[in-house]
Amino acid sequence: MNKELESTLKSINISYLFAKNLEHGISYQRSNWELFEPSKFIYSFFTFNMLYEIDWEKTLHLKFIWDQRSENYTSDKIILLLKFI
Numbered sequence: 001m002n003k004e005l006e007s008t009l010k011s012i013n014i015s016y017l018f019a020k021n022l023e024h025g026i027s028y029q030r031s032n033w034e035l036f037e038p039s040k041f042i043y044s045f046f047t048f049n050m051l052y053e054i055d056w057e058k059t060l061h062l063k064f065i066w067d068q069r070s071e072n073y074t075s076d077k078i079i080l081l082l083k084f085i
Helices: 005-022 040-052 056-062 072-084
Strands: 025-029 032-035
Touching: 005 040, 040 072, 056 072
Parallel strands: none
Antiparallel strands: 025 032
């Protein structure tokens, strides 16, 4: 596996692990802390965005990251990712 692909996959994995273990909270008073779940959604959303910006079929075939940011509409990139998965 080439270095760029390996580095990107590590970054995606770090983002996933961060979001998975994240516990954000809000405090109305100093002693009352409540879990704030929308934060997990936001970090998961960022991770998903990183995933769909890559054309995974081309990336695996060419063995380097094929960034498709300028190639397709967002909806098309999401469909391509879901088909690949």
